[in-house]
Amino acid sequence: MKGKGKVISISLAVILVAAVSAYFAWPEKKEGISWPSKQALPSFNTPAETLDMIYTTDSYYYQAENETFGHETGKADGDGWVAAAGTDAANKAMLDVTGRKEIPAGDIKAAFNLQVDNFADEDGVVATLEVRDQTANAVLASQEVKNWDFRLPNASQSFELSFTAPGEGHELEFKVLWTGKSTVKLFDVGVFWPLRKEENLLFTSLKGIVNEKQPRIYSYTDNVRGSTGTSMLDHLGLKYTEVKDNWELVDKYRSEIKGLIIYDDQQPDTINLATTMAGLKHGIVTPPSLADKLAGEPYNLPIIEDLRGKFSSKLDVYQYLYDHYWKQTTHKAIIGLDPGIQSYLRDYAIGMDAAVVWLNPGDDSESKLLDKFFQDMPYGEGLYLGWWPDEGMGVKKTADYGLATVASDFSSNLSVLSGTSREITMPKAPEKPKLENKLYVSFILSDGDNLQYMEHSFWNLWNNPSRGEVPIGWTISPLMVDTMPGMLNYLYSQATPNDAFVSGPSGVGYTYPNFMEKEDGLQKFIERTNSYMEQSGLKVLTVWNYVKGEIKPEVGDKLAKYAPSLLGFTSQFGTGTIGVYNNSMPGQELNVAYGSAESDVTGGIADGLKNWDGKSPGFVSIQANPWQVNYQNFVNAVNMYKDNKDVVFVRPDVYFQLMRESKGLPVDPK
Structure with missing residues (x-):
């Protein structure tokens, strides 16, 4: 009986331990998904050879500046298309989006987002908006927009047209005919089906x-037509079949x-x-x-x-x-x-x-x-x-x-x-130039820690035909190793020698490390960041917001100690101050912390030149956000200083190699 009782006690203990383990842990492997203990996020199974591609969006936006659409007059203007009175040809289409097959049958609403520069003394038609069924050669909806229909000058206003879409087998056209009466800017045409x-x-x-x-199953959710769409499937070698009716999948x-x-x-x-x-x-x-x-x-x-x-x-x-x-x-x-x-x-x-x-x-x-x-x-x-x-x-x-x-x-x-191959091939970084008494400038494009940005808006910047003209650091998330490794590998395969990847804030996720009170927890976060940056080939970290003050003022030293693979890191605040942490790693507060215009980029360089004594190497690091600053802004900034022999533009990884050398640190941290 004692032996039996002992067995029962042990069994109860095992059950209790198992219960506690189940509460705090997730199995490393279950059908279809693996999640090793040291892996931050799970890996799904390898995708099927042919995916079912469904549409799960209730709207599309046709961006007016998209060059794949028709334009008979006007020109691109950053975030829209402008037809200027007295300059551009009148009575022509400033936008003509044709052959659209993706609009479902039913009640639809189209919203044309326009602005006028000023009100004319006399009212008059400035543009005609039209939705046509090209297949049936029929106008589904149209509206004349007059100068005085606008509530304010130089402010976007939406003009809505309701229509009934015929659905499959019909191609639709969305057109804006400009009369030449006033300068008009068209931002986009949105198409909505709320049901x-x-x-x-x-x-x-x-x-x-x-x-x-x-x-x-793969979802098409991009509501900006002409953007990423299904091109990523093509890049990854994944085949798909477009599902005509999503309800078929309930049966399947x-x-x-x-x-x-x-x-x-x-x-x-x-x-x-x-x-x-x-x-x-x-x-x-x-x-x-x-x-x-x-x-x-x-x-x-x-x-x-x-x-x-x-x-x-x-x-x-x-x-x-x-x-x-x-x-x-x-x-x-x-x-x-x-x-x-x-x-x-x-x-x-x-x-x-x-x-x-x-x-x-x-x-x-x-x-x-x-x-x-x-x-x-x-x-x-x-x-x-x-x-x-x-x-x-x-x-x-x-x-x-x-x-x-x-x-x-x-x-x-x-x-x-997350089910794509985790094999990532990283190209060799360019050789560091000789360190001289120059002003070294490094550009960083922010927000790559945002996984949705990496799936969608990022590609509009990455696919710029000018990419590769200037050195730049593209922020990405080290967690791409878990969440989209195939995409990360594709990026490396397409990178030019001027394209460098750096970690977005603040490593393995966006956090304020100086607020982490527990010493061992902060160490775990930094060690995991170091591991994932090595796996993803990243050598430079961007920390938000800073590494001094608050709860943990010694975060910079902890980064140097527990992330020894890094060349260096940036933090916010716009001072340009450089520090050496734990006698082994440089960190710099960005000169421009989150630039929102080309003038922020060029102004950061100008300020750097003003404050540089010319007697030793100088360093200016400029970060800009991708929502207001585009690749061409960086190209323009470089061109502005191309004749200045004292200004040298380098990638962020090369930038920190030069900084390390200037501080008497090993150029290679290993």
Whole structure:
């Protein structure tokens, strides 16, 4: 009996240990997904040879300056197309978007976003807007825009045309005919079909369930036509078949769907609860308007959970999630997602069994509930994917718990891209020039830590035909090793000798490391950053916001100690101050911390020359944001100083090699 009792005691102990382990850990391997303990984010299976490509967008934007569209008059003007009175040819199309096959059948709204430079003394037509069915040779909608229709000069105004689209087999045309009466700028033409939004949520959750086993569904979510689109699939060698009707996939993958999880449209946050449950129960997130259709013939899907009428507030929803499902989800990562964002990231959240929340640190009650989730996550290693109601407060909140934010709320296809090959080939960096008494200038383009930016807007900059003309540091996330390794490898294969990649803030995620109180947690974060930067071939780190003051004033020394592979790092504040940390690593506060215009770039160089004594090497590091500064702005800045023999433009990695040499440090940290 004693022996038997002893066996029972041991068994109970084993059960308790297993329970605790299940609470704090996520299995390293489950069907379709692997997540080794030292890996920050999971790897999905290799994508299927041919993917089902679906459209999960309820709008498109045709950017007026896109050169692939028709223009008979005017010229590009940064963020739009301008036809100038008295200069450009009148009564011609300033934009003609033809052959559009992607507009679905039904009630559609087109919005033409224009501005006029000033009001004429007499009213008159400045432009005619038109939507045509080219196939049927019929005008679907048109409007004359008069000078006095504008409310303000030099301010964007939307002119809407409603029409009924014929659907498949018909090509549509969107045209702006300019009369020449006033100078007009056209920003874009937006096309919207709001009734499809709820379906997009449904099919994004279906994608999450299907791709967890093996990535087989890819979403086209780019609402800017003529941008990335499906070109990334081509670059990665992934084949796809365009799905004409998304509902076909409910039949195709019916055996993998366990049922329906119906959210409450009166409590939008139940969308996040339903998404969390979808990962754990393999049910599809279902809008109330589509519940009867899915529960009836021909689908006959059972209802797993109906969340309607169960919650009186947002806090009730997330408290329920915490009480009933948090223990079952991974604690390595948590998703922060506005319930209004329905076609993005949710597939990735479902695949990794992550909790999805939307809690504001600026609200006391919501902040306290968020604390409950965060205190269970691994300090120095946990990640918060998505975004925040307020950036500063959110990033500070994660730093308080030793976590890092990974901007990704509009990421479209991480459940596919994370299954691509992790073999990354990095080209050899150019040789460092001889150190001289020159002013060395380095450019950095910010925001590459943002995974959605790397999926979408980044490519508009990267595909600039001038790329390679000037040295530049493109910020990217070291987490691309986990989330989109194939894309990272493709970038390296296309990089010119003037293209360098550096880490976005602040390494393995965006955080304020100087707010991490726990010494061992800060060390873990920096060591993981060092590991991922080595894996991704990055040698320069950008830290937001700084490495001095606050809770941990010695972050610079910690970076030097625990990330010894780095050449150096930048931080914010715009002083240009250079320090050597732990006697081994240089760090510089950027001269221009987040430039928003070409004048910031050229002005930073001018200030650097003004403050340089010319008796020793000088260093000016300029960071600009990609939303207001484009590649041509950097080209223009270099051309402005091309005849100045004292100014030398170099990549950020070469820049820090030169800085290291000037400080008496080994050029190669190894």
